[in-house]
Amino acid sequence: MIYLSLIVLIPLGAVVWKSQSGGFSEFWHALTSAQAWAALKLTIYSSLIVAGINLVMGTLIAWVLVRDRFRGAGIIDVLIDLPLALPTIVAGLVLLALYGPNSPVHVNVAYAKIGVVAALLFVTLPFVVRTVQPVLAEFDTDMEEAAASLGAGGFTRARRILLPNLLPAMLAGTALSFARAVSEFGSTVLISGNLPFKTEVAAVNIFNQIQSGNTLGAAALSTALLVIALLVMLLLEIVRRWVARHG
Amino acid sequence: MRRSAFSVLAALSLTSLGVAGCSSSSSGGTELSLVAYSTPQAAYQKIISAFQATPAGKNVTFKQSYGASGDQSRAVDSGQQADIVAFSLEPDITRLVKDGIVASSWNANQYKGMVTDSVVSLVVRKGNPKHIKDWPDLARKGVKVVTPNPFSSGSAQWNIMGAYGSQIKNGDTQQQATNYLTKVLGNTAVQDESGRKALQTFTNGTGDVLISYENEAIFAQQNNQPVDYVVPNKTLLIENPVAVTKDSKHPKQAKAFLKFLYSEQAQKIFADNGYRPIVSTVDKGKFKTPSGLFTIRDFGGWPSVTKKFFDPDTGIVAGIEKKLGVSVAKK
Amino acid sequence: MADSTPQSGSRVTRYSIRFVVLAYLLVLLVLPLILVLRRTFEHGINPVFTALTSSEAAHAFQVTAIVAGVAVIANTIFGVGAALLLVRHRFPGRRLLDAVIDLPVAVSPVVVGLALTLIYGSREPVGGWLTRHGIQIIFSLPGMVVATIFVGLPLVVRAVAPVLEEIGDEQEQAAYTLGSSPWQTFTRITLPSIRGALAYGVVLALARSLGEYGAVAVVSGRVVGQTQTITLFVEERFDNFDQASAYSAAFALAVLAVISLLVARRLRPAGTAR
Numbered sequence: 091m092i093y094l095s096l097i098v099l100i101p102l103g104a105v106v107w108k109s110q111s112g113g114f115s116e117f118w119h120a121l122t123s124a125q126a127w128a129a130l131k132l133t134i135y136s137s138l139i140v141a142g143i144n145l146v147m148g149t150l151i152a153w154v155l156v157r158d159r160f161r162g163a164g165i166i167d168v169l170i171d172l173p174l175a176l177p178t179i180v181a182g183l184v185l186l187a188l189y190g191p192n193s194p195v196h197v198n199v200a201y202a203k204i205g206v207v208a209a210l211l212f213v214t215l216p217f218v219v220r221t222v223q224p225v226l227a228e229f230d231t232d233m234e235e236a237a238a239s240l241g242a243g244g245f246t247r248a249r250r251i252l253l254p255n256l257l258p259a260m261l262a263g264t265a266l267s268f269a270r271a272v273s274e275f276g277s278t279v280l281i282s283g284n285l286p287f288k289t290e291v292a293a294v295n296i297f298n299q300i301q302s303g304n305t306l307g308a309a310a311l312s313t314a315l316l317v318i319a320l321l322v323m324l325l326l327e328i329v330r331r332w333v334a335r336h337g
Numbered sequence: 338m339r340r341s342a343f344s345v346l347a348a349l350s351l352t353s354l355g356v357a358g359c360s361s362s363s364s365g366g367t368e369l370s371l372v373a374y375s376t377p378q379a380a381y382q383k384i385i386s387a388f389q390a391t392p393a394g395k396n397v398t399f400k401q402s403y404g405a406s407g408d409q410s411r412a413v414d415s416g417q418q419a420d421i422v423a424f425s426l427e428p429d430i431t432r433l434v435k436d437g438i439v440a441s442s443w444n445a446n447q448y449k450g451m452v453t454d455s456v457v458s459l460v461v462r463k464g465n466p467k468h469i470k471d472w473p474d475l476a477r478k479g480v481k482v483v484t485p486n487p488f489s490s491g492s493a494q495w496n497i498m499g500a501y502g503s504q505i506k507n508g509d510t511q512q513q514a515t516n517y518l519t520k521v522l523g524n525t526a527v528q529d530e531s532g533r534k535a536l537q538t539f540t541n542g543t544g545d546v547l548i549s550y551e552n553e554a555i556f557a558q559q560n561n562q563p564v565d566y567v568v569p570n571k572t573l574l575i576e577n578p579v580a581v582t583k584d585s586k587h588p589k590q591a592k593a594f595l596k597f598l599y600s601e602q603a604q605k606i607f608a609d610n611g612y613r614p615i616v617s618t619v620d621k622g623k624f625k626t627p628s629g630l631f632t633i634r635d636f637g638g639w640p641s642v643t644k645k646f647f648d649p650d651t652g653i654v655a656g657i658e659k660k661l662g663v664s665v666a667k668k
Numbered sequence: 669m670a671d672s673t674p675q676s677g678s679r680v681t682r683y684s685i686r687f688v689v690l691a692y693l694l695v696l697l698v699l700p701l702i703l704v705l706r707r708t709f710e711h712g713i714n715p716v717f718t719a720l721t722s723s724e725a726a727h728a729f730q731v732t733a734i735v736a737g738v739a740v741i742a743n744t745i746f747g748v749g750a751a752l753l754l755v756r757h758r759f760p761g762r763r764l765l766d767a768v769i770d771l772p773v774a775v776s777p778v779v780v781g782l783a784l785t786l787i788y789g790s791r792e793p794v795g796g797w798l799t800r801h802g803i804q805i806i807f808s809l810p811g812m813v814v815a816t817i818f819v820g821l822p823l824v825v826r827a828v829a830p831v832l833e834e835i836g837d838e839q840e841q842a843a844y845t846l847g848s849s850p851w852q853t854f855t856r857i858t859l860p861s862i863r864g865a866l867a868y869g870v871v872l873a874l875a876r877s878l879g880e881y882g883a884v885a886v887v888s889g890r891v892v893g894q895t896q897t898i899t900l901f902v903e904e905r906f907d908n909f910d911q912a913s914a915y916s917a918a919f920a921l922a923v924l925a926v927i928s929l930l931v932a933r934r935l936r937p938a939g940t941a942r
Contacts, residue, residue: 266773
């Protein structure tokens with residue numbers, strides 16, 4: 091607890107404190123200033139999309155890695171964590187090179203909102219996969235085998251037995267990936283074009299406000315992001331517990 | 338039980354980190370800390386070597402830090418050790434003066450505290466395929482402009498004032514100049530967070546023209562990037578300040594280094610790295626003074642310009658960006 | 669899709685899922701990595717070698733090793749403890765603790781830097797006191813470690829907790845009734861059973877610590893050769909048009925992450941899919 095406080099709570103508390111140092115009306119004013127608001131909307135919207143995609147794809151990837159044996163699966167397993175280890179500037183450059191105006195595969199998502207989604211998908215790739223994978227690996231297949239012997243097809247088995255048991259881990263990973271997407275900075279700049287009011291994400295706007303000396307505005311937007319992230323995670327947690335209880 | 342165990346562990350590790358962080362005093366000889374913005378890194382590294390060959394610089398070692406001007410200024414403001422600070426624009430020094438880190442007499446010398454000059458220029462592809470000759474070309478339809486985000490980058494602010502100022506100097510009214518700026522920003526596809534990143538974006542293939550410092554263009558050319566640059570007749574003089582800090586532990590050596598920056602030798606090194614020397618006796622060589630050169634003082638100096646143009650809520654540029662974002666809103 | 673025989677139905681499903689996954693990963697992961705490889709080795713292996721053995725790079729590796737190493741160890745200890753706490757015990761505020769643990773991932777690196785300077789900056793109450801007593805937290809290694817610990821905080825917890833929940837505590841209960849002490853139970857029963865998940869969590873935390881840029885950048889002071897991590901080194905090299913060194917260092921980071929994952933897989937109990 092002390093550890094948690096020292097590292098997390100006190101610094102974050104300072105940010106929240108700073109943001110309300112001008113009173114609530116100033117806080118609200120800073121938050122709803124046009125640029126900040128546009129950035130916030132874009133960030134939340136994109137992060138929700140990304141979390142949703144990760145929920146599905148992350149689980150599928152975990153399933154393939156654990157249940158589907160084929161040559162090369164091992165290599166894929168190893169590569170999944172790489173987005174975390176790559177500095178964001180490299181990620182941004184590489185994504186831009188591949189899926190931007192000079193794309194060798196003729197796919198151009200740069201300088202548009204979809205560029206933001208692409209960058210976020212890259213950096214959040216490992217989260218759902220890595221929370222679901224161990225659970226799936228530990229999962230006792232007895233129930234599935236029993237169900238199969240009773241005539242249940244693949245889909246039914248997946249839906250009735252596997253999914254409910256994986257859902258908590260899936261949701262935990264999704265919460266993480268939403269949280270990560272909301273805070274992402276470096277990789278989105280290059281591919282999104284970073285145009286204020288159009289393709290500028292909240293984290294970049296916070297950065298700009300700090301650079302402009304507008305610490306209060308930066309703190310306000312940061313606090314808003316934190317609150318939203320907290321709410322989404324609490325929501326996912328509630329769903330998680332509900333699922334766990336109702337098996 | 339487990340909790341208390343690792344609370345102790347945590348406390349221990351943090352304390353040991355704190356102890357490790359105790360700055361050990363320099364052992365014999367003097368160590369100066371230079372905190373500077375990123376573009377003159379190559380120049381300063383050479384200047385430091387030259388300084389160390391002089392009697393004043395014997396036995397002086399340097400810790401060097403380079404980064405975005407605003408970031409560096411803020412870091413020093415928050416406690417980063419520095420004996421000499423060198424930034425891209427004056428407000429980054431003024432911040433430190435306000436907080437008592439730099440003396441208010443920092444700009445009392447004949448150069449008003451500045452150590453190098455440059456000009457706002459237009460960087461184009463080698464051979465200038467789109468024939469970009471002057472400021473109005475940036476408002477042309479189909480020309481893709483690259484310039485950093487004015488709310489995070491000091492470089493962008495020089496750029497925008499150069500663009501705006503050129504039109505005012507041409508006789509435009511404020512409204513006309515603002516319309517011009519709207520067209521230019523409308524042509525801007527990417528707004529990186531710093532001048533150097535914008536240069537990277539441009540050299541990696543994005544855009545037809547980059548607004549940047551002349552010394553950045555020269556730096557790119559020296560690194561074999563296929564670019565040319567145009568210095569418009571009417572453009573903004575960029576002035577880079579330097580100062581020593583008040584609480585420097587080695588004020589004598591710090592001031593000696595500062596003095597050395599104005600020496601012929603150091604100014605020549607700056608010139609070799611693309612900066613315009615500020616000392617008039619140094620040969621300006623390839624640098625031609627634009628006929629319509631203007632300065633930020635023509636617009637009231639930085640404090641007034643920052644408020645009028647770059648306030649994130651009420652600034653003229655914010656208004657332009659908002660208009661562009663709302664009217665061209667996708668999806 | 670007719671489920672005439674469970675076998676054929678599931679094979680089609682199996683292949684289609686595999687296809688979708690592989691296509692997704694190709695676009696999102698494999699192609700970018702190939703590009704990184706290409707750009708790293710564009711001019712052969714010599715430039716890569718030179719770049720990585722330069723003194724700045726060597727310093728950066730050292731700094732990264734210290735910062736990431738301490739951060740990962742700290743987060744592992746915390747991670748296991750917190751996971752056990754959350755899963756095995758009920759106490760008021762548990763749900764809140766759960767949510768707070770995830771917060772660091774939602775915090776932009778920029779904000780981490782801001783927060784740390786608000787506390788440890790020399791003009792702030794805590795920071796000022798520390799500076800006057802000669803303890804420098806930000807703009808030197810300790811600050812960088814704190815920032816790195818922050819960003820990786822939830823990772824081990826979130827990897828271990830679901831598995832702890834999945835396994836249940838019957839074995840541990842059995843051990844207690846047989847007279848085993850808490851520490852013995854922990855090392856002999858709990859730890860081995862979460863080994864795989866723990867390994868994943870540690871690798872995630874390590875990868876995250878290696879790749880962190882933003883938060884560390886603000887509090888590092890960027891002193892060349894002294895407080896540059898590899899990510900800061902990558903950025904600085906890009907800034908100076910030294911793409912060769914930048915990509916080489918990024919590649920080295922990727923290799924480190926891969927090696928750690930391979931080690932982690934070795935630690936996993938044999939036979940994953942049963």
